[in-house]
Amino acid sequence: MRDTATFRVKSGLAEMLKGGVIMDVVTAEQARVAESAGAVAVMALERVPADIRSAGGVARMSNPSMVEEIQSAVTIPVMAKARIGHIVEAQVLEALEIDYIDESEVLTPADEAHHIDKWRFKVPFVCGATNLGEALRRIGEGAAMVRTKGEAGTGNVVEAVRHMRAIRGELRRLAALDEAELATAAKTLAAPLDLVRAVAETGKLPVVNFSAGGIATPADAALMMTLGAEGVFVGSGIFKSEDPDRTAAAIVEATTHYEDPARVLGASRGLGAAMSGIEISTLEESGLIQHRGW
């Protein structure tokens, strides 16, 4: 008797990605560069977030042919993004046998009130979150992995830090509450009470939590690991840098050795220019991607 798509099987793949770097790629060639640099998975998308940001317009699921080219170019897991609430884009990605679906705020949301019911899918989902309540709502909907949102396409790590600190801090606060207070906390967090109870007990999320949105250097990656990330997504930070091959390998090395400053130093040497970044306060409120999703 073989059971597929159990929650352990779905969340188990995220366990295998821990301590690793997931890289955004837009071509098969970039996917090969990412794999050779030691990426644990690639995220296949049509444009990296920095280009989505500058191009404007509606950002949708990637062209399936491009996803297939990337799937045949590498042997590491291939992830792809569906729009928030776009059930059919997710079904198409499942039919492509993508390894993980990112229901992502980086694309233009398709539904402003509902996320996808992820329990109905065999393929596991990763979702973004800016705080604990949002993370637990996504897990309640069936997400098997979480990533903090940060602010994609900016090369500015400040929002990634804010979101990781928010989740870790809220987890620590829950640990001190009694049963009655947990019920109130669930209401305040707008999160399922059973999940609130569970994380108050264990002090950690029931699924793997990566960091995303603004990581551009080896030191940024090591910072997020230091703050409690279990791995990192790097979007524009690699292929918008001066030397993508070396930057990719350096971020992988710094993620493994984040506790050893000498190794992070070694990884940071001689990389050329990182992607140019954007100061968050120069963005209009409507230009912030992190507020998509709820």
Place this chain on the structure above:
Amino acid sequence: MLVGVLALQGDFEAHARVLGELGAEVREVRTPAGLQGLDGLVMPGGESTTMTLAIEREGLAQPLRALVAAGTPTLGTCAGMIMLDSDHLGLLDVRTRRNAFGRQVSSFETDLALGALANGGGPLRAIFIRAPWVEAHGAGVEVLAEVDGHPVAVREGNVLAVAFHPELSGDRRLHAWLIGRIRQSEGDRS
């Protein structure tokens, strides 16, 4: 008793937790220096390509070979099994096929009977995630379990390798085997 868990990438924390629950002292290993003084070794699950590159970057291949070839009890799971095979570290006389069951949609869990390793208990719940299988093996390799006619658990001397993830299932029997082997080796030496 000090057990090293290769911690370059993957689910090394899950292994460390199980080993700790069984009373072993655990060290996360990221460099050759971390291999000094180990009584046992775990090669965890993770991405085999990433792990292969990291072993090369850290110069870990030779010291790992020396440690395991000296008879140090070793457990490899999933990517760990691939690292031990003849195309990688060459510490187990098997050839593995990566992602043999297919992409993530084909990942599964099932009950496996593990013969003597089950220690008289029932079958073990085995979680296979983009798992490999053993494509070919030498005469000295004992096959402990198969799925679809392909070996997924093998043992050669003090090296046990499985294509699935006992560290995620809550079943500690394979880690207990490792610790039993370490005790036995210590007994043999004293």
